[in-house]
Amino acid sequence: MTIQELQTEEEWEQAIPILRQLWTDAEDSFIRGWADEDDYRLFGLYEEGTLVAVVGLSVQRVLHHTKHAWIHDFVVDEARRSDGYGTRLLSFTEEWARERGCEYVALAGRLGNETAHRFYEANGMDRWGYVFELETSE
Numbered sequence: 001m002t003i004q005e006l007q008t009e010e011e012w013e014q015a016i017p018i019l020r021q022l023w024t025d026a027e028d029s030f031i032r033g034w035a036d037e038d039d040y041r042l043f044g045l046y047e048e049g050t051l052v053a054v055v056g057l058s059v060q061r062v063l064h065h066t067k068h069a070w071i072h073d074f075v076v077d078e079a080r081r082s083d084g085y086g087t088r089l090l091s092f093t094e095e096w097a098r099e100r101g102c103e104y105v106a107l108a109g110r111l112g113n114e115t116a117h118r119f120y121e122a123n124g125m126d127r128w129g130y131v132f133e134l135e136t137s138e
Helices: 009-019 028-036 085-099 114-122
Strands: 002-005 041-047 050-060 068-076 104-107
Touching: 002 085, 009 028, 009 041, 009 050, 009 068, 041 085, 050 085, 068 085, 085 104
Parallel strands: 068 104
Antiparallel strands: 002 041, 041 050, 050 068
């Protein structure tokens, strides 16, 4: 099992089908566009050369007003869930954050996704608050 940053066009193309399992309504071009965001970094977990999970990360100073690693995307391929890949990828994320001086690892979870919420809590994450949003109109 290896984890590496996805940087090439080919690596991103391999990641899109996995990311689409989370972002079901997004166009591939929209997903691919994240590579152009300044601080967004995408990492892939490989098992025997096959990409099985991805995590998109950046360093932020929003929640708690402290430096933290923000998980934008965290997806284990549906066929590989409950095989320990998510736990391994979350451990990698924690280590990555620590190496960058982050005090926390944080993410926003969709309402109703209790399976994911239980996974995060079982791996030591606390529910800290809610994310509120307001759609802007043109």
